[in-house]
Structure formats: C-alpha cells, structure tokens
Amino acid sequence: MQWSSKKKPPLSSDSFHCSVWAVLTWSVVKSEDYALPSYVDRRDYPLPDVAHVKQLSASQKALKEKEKADWSSLSRDEKVQLYRIQFNESFAEMNRSTNEWKTVVGLAMFFIGFTALVLIWEKHYVYGPIPHTFDHDWVAMQTKRLLDMKANPIQGFSAKWDYDKNEWKK
C-alpha cells in the first residue's frame, strides 16, 4: 500500500474544518454549522470558542497587526474596536433587562378583564334569578334562627353574638 500524495488541506486561523481521515487517504468532509465551534454571548461562558468577526476588513487586519506591538500605543477607540472584533455584545449589553414583563402583565390583565366582561354578559343573558333564600329578609330570619339554635357556639358563628346585649360582639 502506498501513502497517497494528496496535499493536506490548509488549516487557517479563522476557519477550522473538521476532517475525516479515510484510511490511508487524506479527505475532508464538510461539517454542519451546529457541529462547529460557534460564538455565543453568554454570561456563564465568558470566552467564546471563536471570535465574533470572522472576515476582517483591511483596516481591521491592520489593527490586528498593531495589536502585536506594545498595547500602550493603542488609542481607546482602537481598543474598543479590537474588543468589538472579538465580541458581539458586552456583558452590560447582553445582561440588559427588557420591557417584556410589561407586555406580559398587560396582556394578562387584558384577558382577565375580557373574562370579566364575558361573566357579566353571562349573568345578564344566561342565568336565571337566584333563590329567594338570598333575600335580605330571609337571610335575617336565617341568621336569627342560627343564633337561636346556637349553631357553632364555641368559636364559630354564635360565639360572635353577645346573647346578653342582643347584638354582635364588638
């Protein structure tokens, strides 16, 4: 068996291809995007696997060369530019709060209000009258009867009635 003399595929710093080496031959198989190292803005993964900007423009390439020299020679804007090549959002930006809660609370209250309208319509158009035992007079007679029979006299109903003064206890 002879080793194949095909060239090895180039390994560049800004693209990394997973290679599948067939037995005794060099060959490259394309990998899906999700299987490759990717950039993420995550609070709990501070140093992503790749830089944010993959293809550098000419000025960015020049800046990267300047980065190889003494960093004190970089201006503030240049440092920020280098940061933005490496990272998409800063920690402050990625952790920013949103106004989503206002939408959620607003929609919830809206639907609760809508349900209230439905219930009002239902009470008016669907339900019949309530039993006569809910009339004020009937409830008064009922209450008097419950007190006369001393219903729940220990801690409940009749316990709150003052039998001497004939009134509710204060």
Place this chain on the structure above:
Amino acid sequence: AYPSQLGLQDASSPIMEELMNFHDHTLMIVFLISSLVLYIITLMLTTKLTHTSTMDAQEVETIWTILPAVILILIALPSLRILYMMDEINNPALTVKTMGHQWYWSYEYTDYEDLCFDSYMVPTSDLKPGELRLLEVDNRVVLPMELPIRMLISSEDVLHSWAVPSLGLKTDAIPGRLNQATISSNRPGLFYGQCSEICGSNHSFMPIVLEMVPLKNFEDWSLSMI
C-alpha cells in the same frame, strides 16, 4: 354551616375535637412545607448565579431523605391514635339504623318498638321562613344527647355516604354491607350534614339533620312517632 365559613364547624363531640386538633397540626406542617418550597422556588427563579458542573451533596441529601420520613411519622402517630380512639368499645345506649336511598335517607329505631320513617329534603319553595336552603328535611333524626349511640349505615340501592361534619362523622352507605359509627354529642341542637358519595342526579339534595335533645324529650318524641 354558617355564612362565610372558612374552616371546620365547631366540634360537638370529643372525637371531632381530636380531629380538629389533628387537622390544625397537619395543616401547620403542610403550610410550613409549602412556604419553604415556594421560597426556594423564588430563590431559584431570581438568581444570576449558575453552576453547570456535576454536583455531589451527600450530607444534604441524607437530611432531606430522613427529615420527610420523620415528618410523616409525626403525622401518622396522632392519626392512628385517633383512628383507634374511634374504634373503642363504648357501650352504646341506643342503636339506630339508616338506609340510603335514591334520593332520601330512611331511619329505623328498632331497639324497643318499630319506629321507621323517611327523611326527604324540603324543596326550596316549601321552606319555612328562616330555614336553610338544601339542608332542611321533613323528618329530622331525633337523638338523645350526651349518650353514645350506635349508627348502622347501609344502602338500599347505590353508594351513599352518611356525613355529619360537626360530629366528625362520615361513613359510606354501601348496599349489602353494614357500617357502624358511634355518635355522641356534647350539646343539644341541630346538626346538619349532606350525602357524601355521588349517587345520581339528586345527590346534592338528600341532607341529614340530627336533632340532639335531652333524653326526656327523645322519649316523648319517639312515643309520638310510633
């Protein structure tokens, strides 16, 4: 029952007092556990801390295995105590039988004479002023107070359940089976209950009303009913 009632009715028998205290004890445990869990959930939802590696925590795992077992024992022991208390031999002075029907109860006092009657709910349109809707019956179960009474409960057709909450009673009425409960009331008065096992369309409309009276009144009543 009374308007705006939140908790259990006042106890009219010693067993019900025990059940009320047990309920307080168990409910307190339940509230403690629920509030602890709710607090932990809010902690989980309001932290920015993360920890993504595998964790090992033998000590706390041991604690939160042993502690629930202990809590369960603390609930089980009073519960079993009351269960056995309900089964004590108490020498009843009277035996009354109740049969569930669709949809009324019938009562039989056959210790001395044959006294049997049916107890139907009073329809809302026939209520006397001040009576309670869906709770009043035409013939109440009159019983002597402060005496242990044996109730034998069964059914003539489908499952029912004979329940009087303020006396701590709820016993299923099962066709072909005799269940026994013991009533003993601390005080006179009317005690209401409702059928507690689904039995058809009028399941909600077959209440139970016990009228606990002094023994003399009970004797007069039973004479008048024969």
